[in-house]
Amino acid sequence: MAKDQAKFLELCGEEIAPGASVEINLNTATLHTQTKIDVPIIIERAKKDGPTVLFTAGIHGDEVNGIEVVRQLIAKGINKPKMGTIVCIPIVNIFGFIQKSREFPDGRDLNRVFPGSRSGSLASQFAYQLTKQIMPHIDYCMDFHTGGSSRFNVPHIRITGQNKRQNQLAEIFNAPFILHSKNIKKSFRSYCEKNDITALLFEGGKSNSIDNVVSNTGVNGAKRVLNELGMLRSKFKVSSPKNKSVVITQSRWMRASTSGMFKPSVKAGEHVPVGHVLGHITDPYGKVHYWIRSNAAGYVINVNEAPIVYQGDALFHISTENQ
The missing domain is CATH 2.40.50.100 (RNA polymerase II/Efflux pump adaptor protein, barrel-sandwich hybrid domain)
Structure with missing residues (x-):
């Protein structure tokens, strides 16, 4: 095998070859009707070795604008890397998406239970499966959110401001604003930081709504980061930022x-x-x-x-x- 040739990757018990395009399912639970609920995971691999990047949205099921960003990344083929691997989970909380609800069916906020538990609540069990089967293979993560309860967020990236690589990628993403905010206990972002995964949390728009400006900001930012990582194919153009992001510290x-x-x-x-x-x-x-x-x-x-x-x-x- 050539030095820069990618190796087989195992996710959710399946071996995925270099150069493969695969969709697998992470089982969430079985409903009271005995209907299985699976979370689709779209994986695109290059033959050349490189980083593994995860795009996630819909941790809160009513945050549709974030889901739209990841959908566009897939539909446009931006998720097919020049090197490395790109994993997309457009809807993490499939229950909430179906019900247009923020929470899991057990009433819990999925973004407050990481890393989860094998025998805890339904939300905690799902977080546990995600952290055990997917996250150990991830180098970088971009997690897309919106404002909740009719609150419209200007497009921005949230970071702690204390991680040099995270700061750099936030600037490259070039959302209008970068907001310094502390990690919330048991959040997905907090889990990523504790496990040395460089994560950017994007916020834009409001729940149960799609805004084209917000979507375009998310897609263009993702392209810039992939380009920085050497993963964006040459057919995609990266727009030059008109202005630097305004960094908000308080x-x-x-x-x-x-x-x-x-x-x-x-x-x-x-x-x-x-x-x-x-x-x-x-x-x-x-x-x-x-x-x-x-x-x-x-x-x-x-x-x-x-x-x-x-x-x-x-x-x-x-x-x-x-x-």
């Missing part, structure tokens, strides 16, 4: 002081000064008029687009320190 949420009907007056991505009117809360009878003003100068990272809000609901996420 941010805060603004919450509703009262309940009522809500209308935001700014969009995600805008820069606002202190005191700028961000939105308006009123009541159905025209008696309450509450204007929400920015308490910091910065970029609006997230906007709640729900028409009805309750006191304490998160309305706007605003940067307070940028690089």
Whole structure:
């Protein structure tokens, strides 16, 4: 075998040869109807050895925009590498996708149970299978998410800011923003970091919705990273970034002081000064008029687009320190 020739790869008990295009299934569970629920995994391998990159979406089943990004990577053939291996799991939480729900059927958030357990809850058992059968073979991971509960996220990459290679790839991805945020305990991102997998978490758009700008940002960013890794085939062009990503090191949420009907007056991505009117809360009878003003100068990272809000609901996420 030539020095740079890839070797056989074993995933979910199947041996996958160099140069192969394979779809395998990771069994999630059996329903009460005895119907098996499988998670399709699409694997594309080059004959030449190289890194193994994982694209995931739908860890939260209602985050459809992330699923659309991975779908496009597959449909356009971007996932066929020049070297190495690309593994795509467009829908990790197949249960939630079917139900248009964030959670697993057991009510748990899959992104809070990693690395899982062989005998724990249904979500925990699935996380365990993913971490045992797939993740030991992964070098890099790009995980695509959206905002939840009608909250629209401006396209951005979330990283801790403490990993040099992760910082570099986040800049190469070139989303409009890079947000420094701590890893959440038992999240998929936290698991990746603890197991020396360089992971980028992409956020953009809102749940149960597809936004073309967000999708294009995700696809173009993925192409740039694959190009950096030497895996993108020459037929695909990488667009030159118009601007460097704005790096946000500190941010805060603004919450509703009262309940009522809500209308935001700014969009995600805008820069606002202190005191700028961000939105308006009123009541159905025209008696309450509450204007929400920015308490910091910065970029609006997230906007709640729900028409009805309750006191304490998160309305706007605003940067307070940028690089």
